[in-house]
Amino acid sequence: MTEHILELNGITKEFPGVKALDNVQFELKTGEIHALMGENGAGKSTFIKVITGVHQPNEGRIKLEGEEITFQGPKDANAKGIAAIYQHVTNYPDLSITENIYMGHEKINKKTRMINWKEMHQDAKKLLESLGSKLDPKTEMSVLSVAQQQIVEIAKALSSNAKIIIMDEPTAALTHRESEELYKITERLRDEGVSIIFISHRFEDMYRLADRVTVFRDSQYIGTWNVVDITNDDLIVAMVGREIKQLFPDKTNIIKEEVLRLEKLGQIGRFKDISINLHRGEILGITGLVGAGRSELCQAMFGIEPYDEGAMYFEGTRISIDNPTDAIKLGIGYLPEDRQAQSLILQWEIKQNITLASLAQYSKNGWLNEKKEREIAKELAEKVDVKTNSVFSLASSLSGGNQQKVSVAKLLTTDLKVIIFDEPTKGVDIGAKSAIYQIIVDLASSGYGIIMVSSEMPEVLGLSDRIAVMCEGRLTKVMGNEEATQEKILEAAMTKEMAVH
Amino acid sequence: MKDNILQSLNLEKIAKFRELGLLGFIILLAIIIQLLNPAFLTFGNLRDLLTNTAILSILALGMMLVLITRGIDLSIGATLALSGMITALTVSAYGNLHPLLAILLGIMVGIICGVILGLLVSKIGILPIIASLGLMNVFRGLTFWVGGGEWVSAYQMPPSFKSIATSSFLGINTLVLIAVVIFLLFYYFVNNTITGRQIYAVGSNPDSARVSGINQTKILILVYTIMGGLSGLAGVLWVSKFASAQGDTATGYELTVIAACILGGVSIAGGVGKVTGVLLGAILLGVLSNGLPLINVSPFWQMGIEGMIILIAVLFNTNVKMLVEKNNLLRREI
Amino acid sequence: MSTRTINHIQDFSWKRFFLQWEWMLILLIIAIFTMNSSLSPYFLNYISITDATMTFLDKAFIVFPMVMIMIMREIDISVGSTVALSSVVMAVAYNAGVPMVLAIMICLLVGALCGLFNGFLLVKYKELSAVIVTLSTMILYRGIAYMILENQSSGGFPMWFSFFGWGYVGTIPFILILFLLLAVIFVLVLQKTIFGRHIYAIGSNPIASRFSGVKVDRVKLIVFTLAGLMAAITAVFLTSRMGSTRPNVANMYELDVIAMVALGGISTAGGKGKMLGAILAVFVIGYLQYGLGLINVPAQSLLVIIGLLLIISVTVTNLRMKGKLKKKTSN
Structure with a gap:
């Protein structure tokens, strides 16, 4: 038995045009709650996907219980006892709690080759009870609150005998009281020997739960500390990287x-x-x-x-x-939170995106004046400094920051x-x-x-x-x-x- | 926790209410028809009703699987006609062909049609409504073409073939028996096998299904193949029952089949549908088409009445859903 | 704030110009003309070419709004039933003593109302898909037509009514003139107006459109109502040409129309495609049908051909999109 159940070294993952992880390391002790922190875009999500086998790293080694391994896909990682609970709960809203827990590893009656519903319902009930929940496992998933759905997700992880559970911003959509419930469950899991990686933006979560904290910034590993040893300010500097x-x-x-x-x-x-x-x-x-x-x-x-x-x-x-x-x-103008879903039309040119909210200005009785449209688009794109050389480039070809600038330019067209x-x-x-x-x-x-x-x-x-x-x-x-x-x-x-x- | 138990009770109640309500409606309808025309609840008429509903319910069960995966199949009327035509031509040429082989032949024809549609939907990614609309035309044209524009009529078919629909086993008409067997098989399949549950998973949340390692292409091809096979079977039964195969057999029947599913509580948005509900939906339509002529409603009114009932069922379902969602919001304390 | 200059003039590119799907359709039309004239020595003359349009243009009026609907990532399969219902109502109204001009107005009104009802259901019940809404009304509208006329036919229109289906202005069929006129209007509306731009926006990203102040519901209502209205215009021409009507007219028109739109290069994934492509596709399918009619190919084989054309053109569009996507992600 090694002290570290999971060790990652020199992990690098590149996507076309971006280095999402750059020579990153991470160690998880058996039976600890380890907070992983960093700003948006620091590489946390990619890192999680490497651990769960969704992405294969370009470089680096993964050791599980001292043995070096590679994952071909999420099923591999799952079989080795790694389970993840994602920020946006992914489940089957129309199916029962039991089915959500056992999808992919149903219990089968050896003789009749039928799904053993009775046993699955009973086991699901036991799992839920062990997490302190009194939910009826036959309940349809869609009627549960987010917090309850998360408990089901945890039960799902436990049902496949997970030794490592990764929680990706589980408290993001929870109320204070619901978070407190989740903390208790998480601590109970730790006491039973499960190792937990806990990702959160909330300092509160980290202080309340974690034994150690690791910080990523700009795709790189910054450091690992015992939670009791690091001050709030130092942690912020570690995450943001400068004054x-x-x-x-x-x-x-x-x-x-x-x-x-x-x-x-x-x-x-x-x-x-x-x-x-x-x-x-x-x-x-x-x-x-x-x-x-x-x-x-x-x-x-x-x-x-x-x-x-x-x-x-x-x-x-x-x-x-x-x-x-x-x-x-x-x-009154509004710049939406999710620019790809709510603001931009990615397959359109920058020009058409900028003018969408104000077409009436470049038109007469409903007929568009495309020359005027182009000119205004150019002027505004230059004003907010979009990094592109033509207003005809597609919005999808821009980086996140420049897409956001196009969204802002769009607001400036209207009065x-x-x-x-x-x-x-x-x-x-x-x-x-x-x-x-x-x-x-x-x-x-x-x-x-x-x-x-x-x-x-x-x-x-x-x-x-x-x-x-x-x-x-x-x-x-x-x-x-x-x-x-x-x-x-x-x-x-x-x-x-x-x-x- | 407490109010959530209440919440789930409510939804379950609504689901149960839908099936009980449907059953109640069927009974009410039967009573009204019976009061207006006592010939309705006689043994002979009920037997007619059941044999007529048998084919509809077989197809509706297949359609349920397709709808659960968020798909739709408009080509089944044409598939049915094509399989019926090919089988009828075969038995009229080879009079001593065993009826079982004829049924098998029809199923094969249907399976081929279904596989083609399944491939178009799953591999090429054509919207099911468009792919099946195109294939409907192709299959319908082929039916005319193999039949040479002619009918195959009763006298050309051997008695053994016609007896598929008229014979009975243990006092139960073969058609009804086949429908019951298929119903039981489906009940077992969708509730007790992994593949069956995967169909629901794919329809309920395709993205999660991918993460859980479910092979979506396989599932999609499977449901369209089953649908095709059942349409092929229905084609043989149809031709045997009506003792004629024509180019325009069962034109527009796909709409009745989809209607039975919607009435039975299958959601076009995918993920939801129960075999018992679908069966009730098919029976309701069966009662309507059998009973309306008995109370002197013109047969030409049937389509309009069907259309209204479907629209009401669809709107009722969405209204209930919206109500439940609003209740959930109201319950949230701030 | 910055000194960067961003280009806003696009040079004309011959490559881009000729890489348009519309050229493909023009080639197809030329091929069909060649085939037709080799099949019949009488085909390749002015009268025959213009007269042919009278046989296939009736349903083409529905193509205009259907392009808009499919660009918005919706579908309307109730249009054939709308044609039947508005045609039946017109005939019954006339035979009940309503003057013909008024009967035509009623026909257009009924069509528009059918479309409006579809649009209303879609907008009011957001979670209902266009497939289920128009499938229901497809049964309902034709069902009502049957309720009105049962299995009878109705006709006996005044002589002048046959002008729509059979009449000429000079030497040009009236239906062709009206079609081309509407074609110009619809091309301009879709490609050059705010309304058209909004349709593309809705098809590409309905949520972002709403956040950008596009009145999504209103646009949908208008377009679906237009579909009903155009179906009623089809009903007028069809009824005029046949001289009488029955509840089963215009059966499967929705398929022909959707096939024309798909062949025209409009992607079923929404947001892509041009009105001109669909208009060219009308002539591709129309002249193909006409040519096959010249050599007495039975109507049933036409079914197969249209069905295959629909599937092939959607397959090609899908594969083209997939290819483009791959190219983009590999960059």
Whole structure:
């Protein structure tokens, strides 16, 4: 028996044009909870896929219980006792819990060659009970909450006798209470000798659970520490790689009169009682954990899914917004969180992407003026500095950061007064990040009211004039930048009680 | 935890309610028809009803598998006609051919048709609706072509062949017996074999199915092949029952078959469908087509009535789904 | 903020120009013309070529909206039934004493309503696919036609009504003139207007379109209503040409129309394809049918040919897309 159940050395994985992992190492002790941290795009997901056999590394060695092995596919890794629970739960919504647990390794009656439902249901029930869940294994998967689905996923991992369980941001969509349940289960698994790799953005998760933490940055291994030995600040430096301050431009924006006001805005099951205002020239950061209702609030303001209660005032007049077209007409723009799914048409040229939201400007009675369209596209693409040599290049050929710049350029075509940025730097590299920050500050300086939703605390602290924190669908705190600290934000993001203001 | 148990109860109740409701509706319909025309619930008429529903239910079971994988097969009417025509021509040329061989021949023809469709859908990735629409034309044209534009009529077929549909075993009509056997086989197949469950998995979440190592191409080819084989079988039974094979046999029958599935609670979006539901759906359509003429509803009204019932069933299903989702949201406390 | 210059003028490229699918269709038309004229010495003259269009253009009106529908990644298989229902309603209305002009108006209204109903169901119930919606209404619409007329036929229209199916303006068949006129309008609308751009956007990425302020629901409603309206125009020409109507007219028209659209290079994956391609495909299939009719190839063989054409053209488009994808990822 070696001390390390899993060892990876010198792992390099290249995709066409990108080095996703560059000579990375990792050691997992038997029976420990090991946190893996790093910013978006640091290489964590690729690394997980190497361990689970989805990707084969170009270089490097994997040792499992001291023996060197290679995985041909996910089934190989599974057979060797490695199971992963992914961020977006992948399951069969129409099938029962039992089937979800046993899909791929059903129990068969030797004599009749039939599926042994009785035994499977019983075993599934036992597994669930061992995880402290009273769910009926015959229940259809689609009626479960995300937290319950995750418990089923864990049961699935256990049913194949996993010795190593990888959890990829399992708490991302959970409420505080649900996370606490998950922590307990995870600890129980560790006590039973299972080794766990826990990936999370939440510092809270790491401090609460992990024995050791490994940090990746820009596809490289940075280091491994005992959790008790490393301070929060050191960890942030390890993850971000430089003093955070220099990432952010000097702010030159001047806050003027109110442009937007929400009064007791609510949407059934998503958020409630949101009252806040926004001024011209102001950057209002909205933060909170994933699932706190931030995106839902912004999408309601933009008319994607209308709010059910409360009122919105724009430049002093009460407005009602039923769809994005209304919002854009009024002067409210929205940069969606998922640019590939919600903003860009990847198989289109940059030009057509930039002009999609504002076609009326380059047309007369509905007929397009393509020359004018090209010119505006060129002007805006240059303004936000898209790295390309022609407006006819396809959006799919751009890197994440440049795709995001095209999304921003698209917003600038319309005559807006308020722009909502939803996770504007998600999945973009550091260079593009600071460029996007510069654009945001410039926009504020030229009089736009900016709302920026973000989970990345340095970003919220570095850019916002005011910071609003949401938790489980409610606004828990609004504070000025000068009084805001990471601790205060985290506290507000975790407590549901309204802070007095 | 507590309210989630309530939640699951609700959904299960709705699923049960659908089948019980369907059964209740069938019974209600039967009572109304019986009150208006006492000839409905007689032994002779019920036997007619069952033999007429047998072919429909055989096809509906096959279609259920296709729909569960998020597919659709519009070519089955044409496949049925082609297999019926080829079999009828064969038995009229070789009068002493054993009926079992004739059935086998029909099934083979159907399987070939199904494999072609399966390959187009799984290997080339053509949308099932478009691939089957194209093949429907091809098979229909071939039927006319092999028949030379002529009919094969009753007098050309040997009695042994015609007796496939009319004979009975242990007092049960052979057609009904075949349908019952297929129903039982299907029940076993979809509930108790790994392959059967993989069909549901592929339809419920194709991406997860890939990760679990399920061979999707194999599953897709399999369901279209089964569908083809059943259409081939149905072709033989159809021709034997009506004692005639024509170029336009069973034109548009695929729509009735799909209707039976939808009424039986099969979701076109994939992943959902039960053999008992499909059987009830087929019986409901059987009762309608048998009973409406008995209460003096013009046979030409049947298509319109069918269309309305299907639309209502589809809209009812979605409305229930939307309600459940909204309830889930309401239950979330903020 | 930057000094980078980005090119916004694209040089004309002969290669790109000739690599368009439409050239392939033009070659096909030439091949069919060659075949037809070798089959019949009477084919290759002005009268014969223009007259031939009267035999196949009726259903081609549905091709216009079907292109838009398929670019939006939807499908409408109820159009044949819509033709039947609007034709039957027109005939019954006329025979009930409604003036013919008004009866035609009613026909167009019924068609448009059928399409609108499809669109309404799709927009109202987001999780329903176009396949299931139009499959249901396909049965429903034809079913209603049967309810109205049972197995009878209805006709006896005024003389002037035959103008639609048989009439000429000068020496050109009226149907050809109307078709070409509408063709120009639809090409321009799809390729040169905001509405057209929105259709491509919806087919490529419906969610991003909505987030960009495209009124997705409204566009869908309009296009499906157009499909119904065009089906009604088809009904007018078809009924005029036949002189009477029955509930089983226009059976399987949806297949012919979808075959023409697919042959025209419109990808069933949505977002790709041009109106012009589908218009050329109308003539490819039309003249092929006409030519085979010249040598008395039975109608049934035509079924096989159209079915095969549909499958082959979709296969070719699919393989082309796959090839392109591979090229891109290997770069």
